[in-house]
Amino acid sequence: MGGGAVPRPGEVSLAHNGILFLDESPEFRRPVLDGLRQPLEDGYVVLTRVSASLRYPARFMLIAAMNPCPCGFYGSRSHECTCTPHQVRRYRARLSGPLQDRLDIHVEVPAVSVQELQGQEAAAETSAVILSRVVEARRRQVDRYAKDGIHTNAQLKPRLLKRYCGLDKPALDLLQQAMVKLGLSARAHGRILRVARTIADLAGAERIHAIHVAEAIQYRSLDRRLE
Known part of the structure; x- marks a missing residue:
């Protein structure tokens, strides 16, 4: 500190x-x-x-x-x-x-298999392809928030969340169900919206849909109850 x-x-x-x-x-x-x-x-x-x-x-x-x-x-x-x-x-x-x-994101990282270590698994996206998608998503955010004095979704305050992270009914219903089932806080609610907005940007979508919210909820692994 x-x-x-x-x-x-x-x-x-x-x-x-x-x-x-x-x-x-x-x-x-x-x-x-x-x-x-x-x-x-x-x-x-x-x-x-x-x-x-x-x-x-x-x-x-x-x-x-x-x-x-x-x-x-x-x-x-x-x-x-x-x-x-x-x-x-x-x-x-x-x-x-x-x-x-x-x-914002809790993810579990499983052990790497022998096949993956030896490079025998099917090739994934290259870093260059991923980089181009990230750069485009960041450009979207810079343009979107040009008049608000911020540059990224992570900087969205509650007032701006309402303006830029509006949900349609399927997405809203899904988020409400997750809030109740997982016992999420108001702060976690905002984090999910920011991550969902970023997922939508990476997909090139103008609006946040249920599929983006579902993926954002999956990135809250520490909020799930232990079996």
């Missing part, structure tokens, strides 16, 4: 306009993780001292990696998980609910 006798910016500010990667994120101390909540929400961090209060910029993209459980094999098809349900819940609870709410 920063600090010291002579206050200095911390990693969150050094990552301003870049990427902050936390590997094994549950191993960080709880106060450190919860300290990320303000910069993720507001784009800055405040350090309060006896003589003054300092504000450092901290608008970054957070990537937090973690194992699915203490032993690392929860959900694996090739190894048996030795953790109890209580141990799994306790491990995941190291990332507090309010912090999880501020993460």
